[in-house]
Amino acid sequence: MNYKKVVYSQGLLLVGLLLSPYLYAQQNCSDVALATLTSGGRAELTTSVGQIEASACKVLPDRPGILLASAIFADTEDTPLYEDEHDHHWMVMLIDTHNWRIVAKYKEFILQDATVDIEDDSIWLDTAPYIIAPGHRAFGVRLDIANSHNCGDAGQNIYLTLFSDKIVQSELQPLIQKLPMSYWSMSEGVACGGSERAISENAKAILQVLPSVSHGLYDLKLLTHGQEEVVKNGNFYKGKATSYQTVLRFNGKQYSLDWNNIPAKNWYRRIKH
Template identity: 30%
Template sequence: MDRLPSILPALALCLLPLAHADTRQPQPCDAALLDSLATQLGQRGWTPPDGRGDGALVAAACKPWPDDPSLSVVTLAYRDGEDGTPAGERNLNWLVAKVDTQSGQLRERHDDYLGEDAALEIDANSLWLDTARYHLAPGVRAFGVVVRSVARGASCPDADANNLLTLVVPDGPRLRPVFATYLYAWTTVKGTSCVTDSDFQSERADLTLGLGPKQAHGYADLVVTAQVRAGWQEPVLRKVSTTVRYDGTRYPFDKFSMFWTREPQP
């Protein structure tokens, strides 16, 4: 494949790490901006989310767009005004958008749903915007949204994942998702969780995303790197990377990818 112009090789393999949700800087939304967005979305009575996100606006994050100070990127999870479904069972509206910072007018947007279940529950701090330098092609800068679940999940799982990153790119008036992966995952290496005499062992991986030196279908390759540990505070055991190539529509990749794992021990 042809190489991208000189600006992209300069970014090759430049990792763009993401901190865990509890160490990330707050990304609050201005009340006037939220009022404008609520009106455009046919909603009303929004207040900035706090606590467990029990209001109509369950979660929100806003951040200036690095390439243009007159624009901001926003992500919202909200329910319709008459929806009284309890947390953990909601089907929340999910907006990812670029907006005019002053007026709050929507420019480019992606609308979807966040369907809560045993593995996904949203609170006021569940959404976070990643505006690292994802220059995928000349004139195309992606940005990411991380969704962190606060659901308790299964009591004794063999594996789990959280912090789902979705990258979106501009596509006319829309924002189009092109890549998604969980940024944190763990899996059983030996034994069985919750069984004290099984000699249980697990490994966890924290994933980072970078740009590769080549391109396919006009978009830079993505390099996903896992730093693998035996526990929360343990040193890194190994680093494992894999390259994902754009297929003309998206970067095909399993959200819960296990490329970093070893064969389980008996």
Template identity: 30%
Template sequence: MALYAALMAGQAIAQCGPPNLSGDLDFAVCKDWPAYPGQSISAEATFERAAGSDVGTSGFYDLDLSIAQDGQAGPIAILHQDSAFESNGVALSELTLDTARYAVAPEVRAFGVRTRFTNSSRLNPLDETQLTLYIREGETLRPVLQQLLVYQYGGEWDGSCEGERSEITRTVEIAKTSSHGYADLIVRTRATGTSSVGKGDACKDKITESKPVSTTLRYNGKSYVLPQGFKAL
């Protein structure tokens, strides 16, 4: 809630500065928005532990977003989301802003928030990144694509050689077609699988790479609809 309180107090944050972190598990990031000269985007994920827990990474993250304009006191648009992310065995490890050219509608440009989650298991590793796109509507921000799984790496092995691992990578492109006034999104998925067998120096990897698959996401009037398996946990 730290960033949200500062925004409501009308503090000027038109230029990116050092992160304002209140806890060792909090994340904050700020980035200039090339699509709109003089504007910057700020994001802060504030951790709150689950009830009854005083240690560990089990809990939820509130997310605060804002857009600032050079020369103006206070933000020009904000959004606060309670319990936007859950941390339970797989913890938030990175928060970044994505300012690629997401021209989702005439005169409407979206920006992305990417969140990376990892666990600490050596034998059952998991690493995944999700992407949420937001647009500005007056003085507020609204998500139009929520928690698209753009990267995932995971598997299980015996700590020596034998096991299986998989990796999925997705990219997002703007299509020429549209639905309900918003451009369709083309998501290209690449999947790779690795299986290992043997002992010691005899350990061998077998890599299987699937043919890239393109999927079209369409806007239903409120948000882009994600097929099964495309939404992050």
């Protein structure tokens, strides 16, 4: 994991999180952790929880006795036409490993459609040092659930949800919900051939913690690095590289996301055929 340390004149040591959008490594859950996830999911969601489709577990670096665990469950109340097209329940839990008690939880429903593709490795637990205020370290969960096998003009994936370390009535509080950290778009031509010349751009985002403060939490910079890929007469080569940035500010409840500027202004409005 690659971190870039930035020292500001105010004397604060903050960390610019130079993280790849998706870092592959082992975050396997033990049998007892899977059992806790399953029982917790069934207690929270009653009878609609089916088998675990994806899971990840990792001990929080700053809290050695607390396990961060997440799972995506099949929705058994859904009756799809095809077996692999049911809806899903996504849950995140903090588990005390001394007694395997669920300390806090978060749940969200994932509606299955043509844009969703869930695999057994679709969850990544992001425990990088998101120091959002002195003495407060957030943590994230990234979902790799987008189906990019289509001929569309643009797409996104690697959805980051950032959670506060403050627990309210046994509930985890999301500070950012499903912020895409990977993007692609066509700026010329079509995605599935048929053009003598086609230009696409793939972009990967990172978060950096800034020294400025909004409503008590440090601002975050979404820094996105894009790389053009050009196809001309059957030949592939790299085009220009571009960087984009936008600042995310806490509004007292969550970090505000201006979708007109994520990952960049007019990202989805520049397509030429």
